[in-house]
Amino acid sequence: MTLPAERPPLTLPELVEIMQVVMRVGVLMLKSGTISFRVEQAMHRVAVGLGAERLDAYVTLTGITASLHCGDQHYTQISRVTSLGVDMHRLSAVEYLSLHLPEAATPTQICTLLDQIEQSPPPYPDGLVIAGVAAACGAFALLSGGQWMDGCAACFSSALGLRLRMLLQHQHLNSIAITVICAAVATLICGGIVKILALFQITSPLPQSSFLAAVLFQVPGMLLVTATLDLVRLDLISGLARVTYALIQLFSVAIGILIVMTFTNLSIL
């Protein structure tokens, strides 16, 4: 990669300023849940677009290390990344920005654009998301061999579980704790619904499908795919970190289910 002829070499303060923007792009993309390779790509595009000669970024699940080079100047920075989530809306916006940088962009200009992306409201209201996920969990109960009452039970309990999850996430509780609590609550509600339906002589031949579908809103499907893609790219550290995180989430859900089973004599299988 050669330096565009018309631009003079950057000074160290300029390099530092560019690095702040590049890091922000990287952290935003990583937090939105994309794979390490894409984060590196976007950071590289922004760095070169702002006039740097070369960027070496090392992206893991929980932090980014990057060195920015220009002429005989270089600058290295580390950023920690916490509160990982999935937000395709933000991810698409940041990636689009990195692909379509404005002509002769300045770091301040891109910072403003990133501010706009960060402050843009989520595309769907919470109520709609809950309704969609509840319907999805109901559908999964039916797909795994349940009857209509299993679908209803999974639908209601996952809706309440997800609502609780959103509330707790708003309080910034530890994510493992959130997962355990929400799995327990969803299982408990599902058990309650099954018992109430039984009072009206409505029993399902396969009630376990409702219990297991009720907690599916916490399935780490996203991490599974990104872990795969990281591993295929041989980003081993990042890939293994994602596999570990996915397993922790699965275990947390199972622990939530087991707590409820122990105290309520529910039989799930």
Added chain:
Amino acid sequence: MVVPSDLVQQAFLSFIGTFGFALLYQVPRKVLLMCAVVGMGGYVLRSFLFQMGLDWEVATFFGALFVGLVGTWPARHFQLPLVLFAITGIICMVPGIAAYKVLVYFNQGDILGGLKSAIEAGFDVVALVCGIGAARILTDSEWGFERSSK
């Protein structure tokens, strides 16, 4: 033995399933329906191949391959991240229920049942992963060939 009525029902349910998770993952509005269609296509293809007599894992591989390959077209057209379609597309095929069953079986002292579930879930995940990985290697030269220059 192919049962068309089963496939139609599964198509409907997997459409709803993918759509719900696409909402959860905040997929942009313009591709929301397309995501759900891609997910439905993958799931129905898997069910169809399974009914045709293929092994479950092989059918899962082709389902995931379908999602990975078909998802690249709308992603390129709308200039969206490729990973967007892959993630929402396979969500219906993730063996979440089998995975949860593992610990529940173990807790009940049913070691064999737990191991069986774990191996089933593991094979399913590996099949999904191979499908998505293969699709990416086939469609993206940055994945297929290792070059040091970016």
